[in-house]
Amino acid sequence: MKKSIKYAGIAAATLLAVAPVAAPVVSSSTQNTVQAATTDTDANTSAMNDFAGQYKDYTIASGTDLSKTALVFGKAQSLTAFQTAFSSFVKYPLQNAAGAAATLAGTGDKAAAATVDVSAVTSNGTKVNSADELNGYLKDDTTKAVTITATFNYKTTDGATATPITKTFTLTKAAVEQATALKSAAISYDKNINVEYGTSAADYKLVDSSNLSVKDNEGNELVGNGDDEINPSISQQFYTSYNDAYNAANGSTTTVKGVDVSTFDQPNTTYYQVITGSFTPDSAFATLLTNHATTPANYGLTVNGATPTGSYTDPTSFQTASQKDGDTVTGKIFTVIRSITVGSKEAADWTTEDVDGVVTTKSDSAYYTLKNDDNDTITNRALAKNTAWKTNAVRTNSNGDKQYRVATGEWIDANDVTFSDGSSSSEGAYTDEQALNGKVTLDGPSSFIYMLYNDNGEAVSNRALAGDSAWYTDKKATNADGVTVYHVATGEWVQAGSGVNYVAY
Structure with a gap:
């Protein structure tokens, strides 16, 4: 499903967050002054470089409430307080960052006595004074990002005041993906299926056998398109009546007996099966169903081209329900019902092959009868003598009988026609x-x-x-x-x- 995002964010910030640093970069900028370590670097300086190096450009989850954090701007603070407040924004943390902070902030003649001056400005250069301001600024979909500047003040191991280390990093809040409002949805699935007698039922217990599709008003497929969209499932049980399947789909308290079919070995029998689509209560599709229920004139919903009515005579068999954990709605589902009709033993006895040609009826009789898929005589149609018909299939049964298909579900005996593959047909200009x-x-x-x-x-x-x-x-x-x-x-x-x-x- 297409999403329309009102907030684009800073592309550069995103790249910085994921791109590995292949080599040191020499820049004239004075914003990042993390000191380069050498083999004789002071231990505290090396440790402070490692500590400051944790902080990278970071994208905050869209639902984060920054007003509840301990972020402090505009004044010096202890290294431990800074670590506590900003630890959630550390992309590559030290193995023991808290221990490092405690060591660097320790007391004594040669203690680091580390502190941090922290400031923040928006993408427009406006100063941010508090966590509340930062939260409010990043909640606005039209804003971009906030740059944090942290200046680390510390002492070397011999107690001398060290050159401060300055680190800058950008906080960007992930945009809330706003779904395009659904105005309509078209549900489709294979409602009626014909299978040959003796067919295995295994294929019909697979989700994909339903061909379930839900397309929005823009033609986007909603089934299986993300965790917050529609996930299909299919019942492993079959029912011998439509009403039983309907009651099972609705969670009826009436005892509903399903049958576990492994092979469709009951000829001329129709089974019914429940297909389910599950979705989250706050999904766009759930909202559409609510809107359709309240104002159907403004929101469309069809199932196999028909508007559902929710009754036993409903041509779509479309039903909805909520999934609950106690009083909490954890999800929603819709159900539809399909029929699977098993053919006759007679029909299953035929082996069919594709052909491409023309059959011409003979002239011994005024007309020639046709057979249906079950090899029963069709009483209201026949082929006149000396007439030619396109054929695309030929079938043979265990008795050696042979027939050509001349229309959907209509066959003529091979003894009543002559077959041509077209090489000597009458095709050509008149x-x-x-x-x-x-x-x-x-x-x-x-x-x-x-x-x-x-x-x-x-x-x-x-x-x-x-x-x-x-x-x-x-x-x-x-x-x-x-x-x-x-x-x-x-x-x-x-x-x-x-x-x-x-x-x-």
Whole structure:
């Protein structure tokens, strides 16, 4: 999901926070005057350099309340007090920073007697006087960062006042990522699935088998897109009725019995399964659901293209609920229900292969019957004799029966047709085109189907002419096989032959 961030921060500060230092940098700036250590450096000087070196540019978490810290600006303070106040901003701490602070701040003739003068200025150079001011400044999304200058005063091991070590580092507060307000969401999933008899149920217990998607009004996918977005899960139980699945999804007190299916071995049976999407109570999607419930005219929500109603007859089966730990809402979920329908044993007996070609019905009968996926005869459709049909699959069963698919869920027996892979089909430009003024009448019954062909002689896959109909024609032509074709619509022709009759006006 896209986020719109009103506060950009300082790019340079961020880079400094993560970029490793490859080599010492010589600069004319006097802001950082951490002394370079040598082999004969005083022990206190070396220790103070290490201590000051802990503090780097740092990005504070967006929810941090700096007003509750012990940060002090504008006056000298003990090294221990400074360490306590600023320890949360140490990116690379010393192994024993507190011990080092105590040693450097110790008392005695040769003690370091270390103190720190701390000041802070905004990116505009305005002085910051307190932790409250710092907190208020960094809370403003339009601000950038605050530069802290710490001057470490200490003594060498022989009690002499050492040259102060000055360290500067930048505190930047991470911007609060502000989600683009959701105006609508479209939930989609595979609501109805058909499986073959004997299919393993393992694949249908996997989250990805649901194809669950939730897209916002900008087309961004919300499922699995970050911890604060929607995380899908799927029930390992199946239910034999829609109402049982519905009650299970709603946490009904009614005893709901699910079945643990390992193989879909009950033919012609429909199972129901619950799919869940979980999200945090303060997520943008949760806000959308609240807004949609109160002002549905301004906020859209669809499930597989339909607006949910939340009833047993709901076409989307969409439900919502809260997850609680006692009285505390820890999360929210929505649930949808899908059906899985197991096919017949007969349908599962077929082995299907892809083909690309044309089948032409024979002429022994006036028409040829079709079979459905279960090999049952289709009573309201048939193919007329001497008609060609595009086919994309052929199937064979254990008895050796062979059928070609000529439409979705419709097959014709291989003994009723001749198959061509297209190498000798009638495709090609028409010849001997002649003008006509008449009509083509097609013999019945109306369940007969007469194929159409385009201007290249190719079968049209999504349109055909019904029997007992008549069509105006303005010309005829001859295809590559020498068969007469009549022009009955723009770019569409019907072949002359049995049942196709031309009458001149």
